[in-house]
Amino acid sequence: MSEPNSSPFKVAVVWRGDAQARAEARGETSRLKAIFEALARQGIAAGPAVWSEELAGEVRAQLMGMDGVLVWVDPISTASGARRGMLDDLLREVAASDILVSTHPDVTARMGVKDVLYTTRELGWGSDTHRYDTHAAFTRAFPARLAGGARVLKQNRGNGGIGVWKVEGAGGADVAVREAKGGSAPRTLALADFMTERAADFEAANPGGGGGLVDQPFQPRHLEGMVRCYMAGDRVVGFGHQLVRALAPPEAGPAGPRLYSGPADPRFQRLRALMEQDWTPGLSRLLAIAPDDLPVIWDADLLLGPRTPEGDDSYVLCEINVSSVFPIPDEAPEALAETTLKRLAMARTRRRNAS
Numbered sequence: 001m002s003e004p005n006s007s008p009f010k011v012a013v014v015w016r017g018d019a020q021a022r023a024e025a026r027g028e029t030s031r032l033k034a035i036f037e038a039l040a041r042q043g044i045a046a047g048p049a050v051w052s053e054e055l056a057g058e059v060r061a062q063l064m065g066m067d068g069v070l071v072w073v074d075p076i077s078t079a080s081g082a083r084r085g086m087l088d089d090l091l092r093e094v095a096a097s098d099i100l101v102s103t104h105p106d107v108t109a110r111m112g113v114k115d116v117l118y119t120t121r122e123l124g125w126g127s128d129t130h131r132y133d134t135h136a137a138f139t140r141a142f143p144a145r146l147a148g149g150a151r152v153l154k155q156n157r158g159n160g161g162i163g164v165w166k167v168e169g170a171g172g173a174d175v176a177v178r179e180a181k182g183g184s185a186p187r188t189l190a191l192a193d194f195m196t197e198r199a200a201d202f203e204a205a206n207p208g209g210g211g212g213l214v215d216q217p218f219q220p221r222h223l224e225g226m227v228r229c230y231m232a233g234d235r236v237v238g239f240g241h242q243l244v245r246a247l248a249p250p251e252a253g254p255a256g257p258r259l260y261s262g263p264a265d266p267r268f269q270r271l272r273a274l275m276e277q278d279w280t281p282g283l284s285r286l287l288a289i290a291p292d293d294l295p296v297i298w299d300a301d302l303l304l305g306p307r308t309p310e311g312d313d314s315y316v317l318c319e320i321n322v323s324s325v326f327p328i329p330d331e332a333p334e335a336l337a338e339t340t341l342k343r344l345a346m347a348r349t350r351r352r353n354a355s
Contacts, residue, residue, distance in 0.1 A: 009344045011039060011068040011100075012049035014059075014087075015324075016077060022050035022058075032072065032326060038333035042341045046070075053086050060090055068100035068344050070296065072324045075112065075157050084323075100347050102340070103295040103322045110287045111298065112322035114154040114214040123282045124274060125302060125317040130215040135202045138213060139195045146175070146191070150218035152247070152318075155201050156211025163201070166218055166247040167194065180246035219316055221304040223252055227315065229271060229300045230325070230332050232339045234280045234291045236263045236272045238329025240299075262331040271315060275300070292346065296339045297332065298322045 013032060017025070025048035027036035039046040049062050051073060063069050071091065073084050088105035095101040103112070110116070118131040130145065132138035145151060146167060155163030161180030170176040170188050177194055178186045201213050228240035243256035263272060279300075284291055299321045305314035328336075 009044045009067040009341070009348075010065070011044050011046045011070060011340065011344075012063055012066045013046055013070050013072070014049045014051050014063075015072045016052060016074075016082070017050040018052055019055060022048075022052075022055060025050045034330075034333045035070075035326075035336060038337035039340065041334070042337040044068075044337065044341060044344070051087055053082070056086060056090060060093075063090070063094045063099070064097060066094075066099055067347070068102070068340060069094055070102055070340065072326060074160075074324045075108075076160075076162060098347065098351060100340075100343055102343070103298070104293065107289055107293055107295065108322050110289060111283070111295070111320050113156045113211065114319070115156050115211065116283075116287070116320055117154070117214050117216060117317060120279075120283055120286050120317065123279050123286075123317075125279055125300075125315050127219075127305070127316045128217050132213045132215065133202075134212070135199045138198060138202075142195065142215065143191060145215065148217075152216045152218050153198070154214045154216070156214065161246050164246075168218070178247055178249075182246075186249075216316075216318070218247070219303045219305060219318075221306075223248060224304050225256075226318070227268065227271065227302045227304075228258065229268075229275050229302060230328055231275070231280065231294070231298050231300070232296055232332065232335040233294045234276065234284070235335070236275050237297075237332040237335040238262050239265050239268050239271075240329065241267075260327075260329040262329055270312060271302070274315070292343060295322045295325075296343070297325045297328065297336045299325050 013027065013036065027033065027046060027048055030048060036046050049059055051059050069091065073087055076083055091101050091105050095104055115131065118129050120126060121129040130141070132141070146169060150166060150168035153165045153167060161182060164180035166178045167175050173190050173192065174188055175191045175194055176186060176188050178184070198213065222244065226242055226244045229236060230238040230240065239261050240258040242258040245252055245255040284294065300317060301319040301321070302315040303318050305316040308314055
């Protein structure tokens with residue numbers, strides 16, 4: 001980058017769309033309006049960069065002229081099933097040119113996958129979590145674990161409930177299976193047949209496959225709700241609490257809206273301390289991600305675990321989201337923008353010192 005050190009930072013905000021959406025995109029009318037406004041308050045000139053595979057050359061030219069790139073693209077599009085491999089390749093190329101990319105695809109590949117549940121199982125948010133790297137290992141070990149109670153199986157990649165199943169014994173050799181994806185009907189079938197179906201989850205050519213399966217115990221307190229802890233880098237910037245019903249029977253009633261609150265919410269100060277002082281530093285250590293490489297916005301979805309001997313809630317990590325985290329609490333855009341500005345300034349200093 002050849003701009004003077006005093007020049008404003010330029011950032012592209014990337015989301016998926018087509019050529020028409022790209023031509024019509026405006027930050028002030030997009031769903032990310034609050035983020036554009038917060039970036040502007042920090043003196044950052046932000047503009048939309050609508051992505052599709054057909055527009056790769058045009059988007060590449062745009063990103064290469066930026067100081068930074070912030071990305072809101074799901075790993076698997078719920079509308080079309082499109083995956084973001086081509087975009088990830090482009091983002092790696094952009095980052096190699098010393099342009100800030102958040103979230104960097106290599107960080108996404110470590111944090112934004114279900115394997116993180118296994119890798120960080122020793123932290124306080126962990127549970128009796130297992131990883132199956134081969135179908136043979138899965139069929140050999142899963143029945144014994146299932147005998148101890150209901151389990152939740154998760155494909156390594158996915159979003160929107162894709163590739164997540166609750167499995168519990170249904171008598172004899174049968175199991176009751178419920179997929180978290182919206183509109184999925186519960187099924188009862190032989191355990192052997194269900195395990196045969198899962199062979200595709202170990203095939204790299206299959207969407208969502210190739211990464212094996214992660215296996216966690218089903219949390220009995222799931223009907224009490226999920227807490228989403230929003231982070232900007234290594235600090236908590238807000239919370240979202242929601243009654244989730246993705247793996248619940250119909251008689252549990254409907255899901256509730258996610259209710260947002262800021263980082264000072266008194267209900268979650270113990271959780272905030274755990275996230276900032278223990279779990280996020282532990283995550284960085286176990287995944288070999290420097291704190292300044294953590295996403296400028298990410299979240300951890302936590303279910304309530306068993307109460308501690310003192311009567312406090314414990315928390316069990318069920319997912320980390322890094323690819324398309326929005327909507328977010330009202331306090332989060334400003335923290336995101338502040339974190340982005342700090343990292344842009346650090347990158348500019350590195351370039352100046354290297355020149």
